[in-house]
Amino acid sequence: MGSFYNHAEKVPATRTLSVTSGKGGVGKTTLTVNLAFTLAEMGKKVLILDGDIGLANIDIFLGIRPNKTLEDFFAGEERLNDIIVKVNKNIHVIPSASGLTDLKSIDVYKRKMLMDEVGMLETTYDYLIVDTASGIDENVQYLNSSVQDVLVVITPEPASMADAYALIKLLHNNHKVNRFSVVANKVLSEKEAKDIYQRINRVSDRFLNVHLSYLGYVPLDPKLRQSSDQKLICKARPSAASSIALKRIAESIGSGAEVGEVKGNLQFFWNQLLSVA
Ligand SMILES: Nc1ncnc2c1ncn2[C@@H]1O[C@H](COP(=O)(O)OP(=O)(O)OP(=O)(O)O)[C@@H](O)[C@H]1O
Ligand SMILES: [Mg+2]
Numbered sequence: 001m002g003s004f005y006n007h008a009e010k011v012p013a014t015r016t017l018s019v020t021s022g023k024g025g026v027g028k029t030t031l032t033v034n035l036a037f038t039l040a041e042m043g044k045k046v047l048i049l050d051g052d053i054g055l056a057n058i059d060i061f062l063g064i065r066p067n068k069t070l071e072d073f074f075a076g077e078e079r080l081n082d083i084i085v086k087v088n089k090n091i092h093v094i095p096s097a098s099g100l101t102d103l104k105s106i107d108v109y110k111r112k113m114l115m116d117e118v119g120m121l122e123t124t125y126d127y128l129i130v131d132t133a134s135g136i137d138e139n140v141q142y143l144n145s146s147v148q149d150v151l152v153v154i155t156p157e158p159a160s161m162a163d164a165y166a167l168i169k170l171l172h173n174n175h176k177v178n179r180f181s182v183v184a185n186k187v188l189s190e191k192e193a194k195d196i197y198q199r200i201n202r203v204s205d206r207f208l209n210v211h212l213s214y215l216g217y218v219p220l221d222p223k224l225r226q227s228s229d230q231k232l233i234c235k236a237r238p239s240a241a242s243s244i245a246l247k248r249i250a251e252s253i254g255s256g257a258e259v260g261e262v263k264g265n266l267q268f269f270w271n272q273l274l275s276v277a
Pocket of ligand 1: 187
């Protein structure tokens with residue numbers, strides 16, 4: 001890791017991961033809130049960053065109504081600490097606003113603001129989970145290149161696979177991200193999950209110098225399509241097939257398998273400042 005990283009012996013501190021996808025509506029926010037819930041149940045402190053700027057909906061999934069959001073923070077009107085919503089003891093949220101246009105891009109100045117204040121948060125977290133927007137815009141690239149682990153959500157739809165590949169390619173080519181974890185959502189069986197993982201893995205293996213690992217799957221579950229208070233399905237219906245699958249994914253994250261190498265400024269920042277705090 002070189003001299004750039006001076007506190008390697010003090011890690012792990014906060015483990016940072018993003019939940020992302022090329023195509024929209026594949027289940028990123030569902031995965032984010034349920035992973036957070038399960039990790040919190042395991043006694044971990046989790047901070048969710050709603051990175052879907054402009055279309056924020058972590059708040060709806062968790063049933064919270066933030067007064068202040070990242071918009072106020074970036075406008076210099078609030079400290080990051082003061083916009084954080086404490087859903088409960090172990091789940092805290094950095095909320096985003098909906099319908100903003102001027103935050104479409106988190107520019108270099110705002111990135112620095114965010115990094116600076118993240119290091120001054122009152123709570124030390126075990127996990128930072130960033131729920132990104134779908135697609136390949138600047139914010140999505142920035143957030144994904146700033147975390148240790150990028151979780152790419154795919155579904156069996158051909159467009160989801162193609163768009164996920166496009167995102168992986170871009171993050172690899174432009175930001176040197178070379179490890180990805182894949183979650184297959186809305187599948188009919190574990191076999192279908194492994195099939196679609198194999199498909200994207202084969203293409204990535206052939207054309208890109210990246211490593212994709214299979215993190216798990218969530219079955220297509222009609223219960224998840226119902227009202228929005230069912231979105232936190234691990235809480236609402238812990239014995240549903242999707243809850244069991246989501247829990248399994250959280251457990252494999254919680255078991256702390258591999259943590260990526262240092263590659264992004266946010267990650268570097270988190271590790272460095274929080275591990276020496
Ligand atoms: N395993 C599943 N089975 C059935 N429905 C699901 C499943 N996972 C997610 N959904 C449903 O799919 C819809 C989209 O999910 P979600 O909002 O989590 O996706 P997203 O990737 O965050 O979308 P966006 O790109 O708009 O942010 C929601 O109605 C959700 O309830
Ligand atoms: Mg979402």
